[in-house]
Amino acid sequence: MGFRLTPQENSFYDLFAKSASNLVEGSRELTKMLGAGTDERDSIATRMREIEHAADEATHEIIRKVNSSFITPFDREDIHGLASALDDCMDLMDAAVDLIVLYRVGDLPAGVSDQVEVLSRMSELTAEAMPRLRSMKDLSEYWIEINRLENQADQTYRRLLAGLFNGDFGNDAITIMKLKEVVEELEAAADAFESVAHKVESIAVKES
16 A cells, blocks of 8 residues: 555645745735834734744744654755745844834835835745645746845845945934844845745755
């Protein structure tokens, strides 16, 4: 009697899709933060923490599944790596929201909205890509576009840093330091999304 692979595989794919859906929700809260008044930011941060906790649980669920499964759809190391990379994306977006609240940041530079827009698109593309792991088909457009978006994020990040240090957003050193940390977390989140895409590409190449 042969092993029944499909139920095991479907459960892993569903878990990855669940994990990525949290990224979309997180990016929505991050977007809300842009236009929120100071009094609204606390509730957004609270919601963001709830999503981050849900993302952590989704990651733990994947790891528990790996550890308890005799058969996995692809290498255990790759499953661990992809789950961890998805979690990193959520953690970094959550950190950016948290810093905005903790540092009592005032108006955010216009370039921050460009960073967040890129992260929102990356979240959507990642969520769309996860179900395609079942067939390992039609994934190349995903990682190519993520790579393009990450390059765009890099350019925005460099412009923001230049603006901060050139005094475009004021000359108060403390404010500059606060804003710098926020934009750095957002840049790190873009890098994390690219890491997810690289892992997906590696898995697809191995399984093709």
